């Protein structure tokens with residue numbers, strides 16, 4: 039059975055759809071098709087139904103083969119049982135997710151995505167929404183590092199088989 043990953047940010051139009059689509063790209067690149075399934079959601083409902091932000095898509099397409107797909111949806115408590123690992127982009131997202139788990143039953147499923155970075159020292163993926171294009175490019179670079187690190191860890195733990 040595939041490992042099911044859910045990437046979560048605030049609006050589900052910038053960071054988490056980028057993470058979802060980058061991870062799908064890396065799964066293909068690394069020959070792991072069928073072993074990892076991805077989705078994304080936002081803790082907020084402001085952008086539900088919207089496609090990824092144009093600026094985020096523009097930054098992603100600078101990497102050949104990466105196209106951002108999907109529509110924003112809000113995180114729900116049903117996601118705790120649906121997914122194996124829930125990846126928060128920043129601390130606010132982390133606590134926004136755990137706010138839906140008052141008994142802390144699923145706390146171990148919820149992780150900060152930057153904990154999987156090998157190259158970048160940042161501990162959170164900064165919110166690029168109100169900034170310039172460099173913030174969107176930084177999001178892509180950080181997420182590539184984190185998603186590759188996460189795949190490495192899933193392989194090390196035996197949850198994903200190296201090709």
Ligand code: 4NP
Nearest residue numbers: 047048049050051052053167
């Ligand atoms: P995201 O970015 O959480 O990475 O999707 C944001 C999108 C929208 C807003 C904030 C952050 N907003 O305030 O509407």
